[in-house]
Amino acid sequence: MDREKVAPLLRLQETDQEIERIFRRLGRIEEERQNLIKRLSDLEGELKSLEEEVNILQREIRVKKDAIKEEERLLDRAEQKLRLVRKDIEYKALLREKSKHEDNILKMSYELDDLEKALDEATKKLNSRKPSIERQIKNINEELEDLDYEEKLGKNRLEELKKLREERSKEVDQSLLKFYEEAKVKFEAGVIVKVEDEVCGGCGMKIPDILFGRMLKENSIEICPSCGRYIYYKL
Numbered sequence: 001m002d003r004e005k006v007a008p009l010l011r012l013q014e015t016d017q018e019i020e021r022i023f024r025r026l027g028r029i030e031e032e033r034q035n036l037i038k039r040l041s042d043l044e045g046e047l048k049s050l051e052e053e054v055n056i057l058q059r060e061i062r063v064k065k066d067a068i069k070e071e072e073r074l075l076d077r078a079e080q081k082l083r084l085v086r087k088d089i090e091y092k093a094l095l096r097e098k099s100k101h102e103d104n105i106l107k108m109s110y111e112l113d114d115l116e117k118a119l120d121e122a123t124k125k126l127n128s129r130k131p132s133i134e135r136q137i138k139n140i141n142e143e144l145e146d147l148d149y150e151e152k153l154g155k156n157r158l159e160e161l162k163k164l165r166e167e168r169s170k171e172v173d174q175s176l177l178k179f180y181e182e183a184k185v186k187f188e189a190g191v192i193v194k195v196e197d198e199v200c201g202g203c204g205m206k207i208p209d210i211l212f213g214r215m216l217k218e219n220s221i222e223i224c225p226s227c228g229r230y231i232y233y234k235l
């Protein structure tokens with residue numbers, strides 16, 4: 001290959017490599033965004049269920065207190081009736097009724113105790129987790145904003161690079177361009193690569209001594225015998 005044809009091709013390849021880098025980064029940004037959104041919804045779900053637990057217990061306590069009040073009202077009524085009855089049979093029935101309400105009140109007071117203990121625990125759990133969850137949610141939202149910003153910059157740069165690529169491909173020898181376009185699909189690390197420490201920058205194989213000697217002497221562009229990429233030592 002003519003040496004003067006190399007520089008424009010290298011510039012085009014540089015552009016393509018930047019396009020490829022940004023393209024991959026944009027793909028990873030989308031992946032990162034999905035992971036963050038998943039974490040965000042897990043955290044929001046956790047916070048919601050902790051709050052829900054407290055709400056449910058508060059509601060149950062209200063219901064239980066109302067039920068106790070109702071039993072106390074019935075007990076009070078039974079006691080008032082007791083003072084008025086004369087017949088033994090009615091007296092006994094009212095005593096049974098009184099003791100039923102007393103049992104109910106006792107049973108429900110224990111249940112209320114349990115509910116209040118559970119509420120206390122649920123509230124402690126909520127209060128201890130909430131600041132950390134809210135901090136994480138805030139951080140994730142900031143990370144998401146950063147990703148949006150990086151994505152916007154990347155897409156803008158990609159647009160610039162597409163225009164630049166168009167200009168640069170016009171500067172490349174057309175038959176070489178055709179070869180390059182086909183070869184770049186196969187050669188991910190570049191179609192034309194530098195030789196460093198006598199090793200091909202594309203495939204990493206050592207360049208045979210005779211070939212490397214010629215490259216040093218003539219500063220020529222050669223083809224790597226192991227991978228087929230164009231190789232240069234110095235331009």
Ligand SMILES: [Zn+2]
Binds near residue numbers: 200201202204228
């Ligand atoms: Zn090679």
